Amino acid sequence: MVLVVLHENDVIRWSPGEETCWRRAAPGRLAPPAAPSTQGSSGGRSRSPSRTARRRRCSCCSTRCCSPGDQVIAFNPGWQPLMGLPPRLGASVTVLPYGPGMSVDAAAVTAAAGENLRLIALNSPCSPTGLRVEEEELRALVALVAERDAYLLVDEEYAIDLSRSPAVGQGRVISVSGLSRTCGLPGLRTGWVYGAPQVAEACAERTFLTSIAKSVLCEALACSALDRYEDYVREYHRLCAPGLGLVERWAACHPDAVRLVPPQGTPFAWIRLRTGGSSLALCRRALEAGLLPAAGETMGSTQASGSASTATSTR
Known part of the structure; x- marks a missing residue:
């Protein structure tokens, strides 16, 4: 090597x-x-x-x-x-x-x-x-x-x-x-x-x-x-766990509008829209509310979908 x-x-x-x-x-x-x-x-x-x-x-x-x-x-x-x-x-x-x-x-x-x-x-x-x-x-x-x-x-x-x-x-x-x-x-x-x-x-x-x-x-x-890598990893998991729970609860409350793809070790999740609308338009509305999801259209997706962060601070 x-x-x-x-x-x-x-x-x-x-x-x-x-x-x-x-x-x-x-x-x-x-x-x-x-x-x-x-x-x-x-x-x-x-x-x-x-x-x-x-x-x-x-x-x-x-x-x-x-x-x-x-x-x-x-x-x-x-x-x-x-x-x-x-x-x-x-x-x-x-x-x-x-x-x-x-x-x-x-x-x-x-x-x-x-x-x-x-x-x-x-x-x-x-x-x-x-x-x-x-x-x-x-x-x-x-x-x-x-x-x-x-x-x-x-x-x-x-x-x-x-x-x-x-x-x-x-x-x-x-x-x-x-x-x-x-x-x-x-x-x-x-x-x-x-x-x-x-x-x-x-x-x-x-x-x-x-x-x-x-x-x-x-x-x-x-x-x-x-x-201090292990410390960083612990903090990474500490921030991601409550955020993922929040996104999961939000998706569960709107089953007719969104479908969550459960993430596997990332601080974000892929979400599909079921409303027939544009994810880019939704992300612009979310931005006005102080949220910053990423629209699937900006990453080449042909379906109404996007990525939302699951990392959040509990302090």
């Missing part, structure tokens, strides 16, 4: 067996959560994941993995960067709807995959649907990218336990995560990529070209957050 960290003007590589680690003796080194086990193999050969601390992780992975003529598969509803960046690199994007219950349908992905498949991009737990990709579907997608010599990019920004990441022991799976969501520190713009060494190192190189380095202060704050 090779660990790649972009820090100041140098790239630090760490391998198992060395006494040095992320923070080493110098101040400001970014300390990630404990690295998952790297046992496993792909294609009969041991494949060892790497990490690289960086920002704009999904976009960077797209530039590393995509070339003119490649196919990228993404999902709708979703976010624009994964759908808008590949065409700028000469790649095509096949956007698939989620299956029944907002689930990822591996059979539909396989049917849509062409000979030029290069990247399948998804997130789990998913923003904006709030759902995890089922283990069976993940295994099928891992097998598909291994067969096609492609990559599976999994955004795990809302995952708490990365030791269960599908990237562990899989050379064709790339995991990206960071401190923005569960720790509530988006201003640090700090995260990491976990994947094959050539992918991680290429991401570090592209980060250097776009931003050179993070400030020492941001990396020191990231170190502090990771040292």
Whole structure:
């Protein structure tokens, strides 16, 4: 395994067996959560994941993995960067709807995959649907990218336990995560990529070209957050639990108007409107009342739906 960290003007590589680690003796080194086990193999050969601390992780992975003529598969509803960046690199994007219950349908992905498949991009737990990709579907997608010599990019920004990441022991799976969501520190713009060494190192190189380095202060704050990661996780759950209960009670009071898709570990929930109206119009009305839900139309949804936060303060 090779660990790649972009820090100041140098790239630090760490391998198992060395006494040095992320923070080493110098101040400001970014300390990630404990690295998952790297046992496993792909294609009969041991494949060892790497990490690289960086920002704009999904976009960077797209530039590393995509070339003119490649196919990228993404999902709708979703976010624009994964759908808008590949065409700028000469790649095509096949956007698939989620299956029944907002689930990822591996059979539909396989049917849509062409000979030029290069990247399948998804997130789990998913923003904006709030759902995890089922283990069976993940295994099928891992097998598909291994067969096609492609990559599976999994955004795990809302995952708490990365030791269960599908990237562990899989050379064709790339995991990206960071401190923005569960720790509530988006201003640090700090995260990491976990994947094959050539992918991680290429991401570090592209980060250097776009931003050179993070400030020492941001990396020191990231170190502090990771040292207290369990405290952040407890606070995350403390804020989400009562908010989810409030949204569930609200949905139960209006069964003819809305249908709640119960979230699986996210501070937001996907809600379908049953009134026939526009979710964008509803969100504008909610904004006037001091609420800020996200309209499904802004994320490519063709159905009246949207995402509402379940995080709230009880203090």
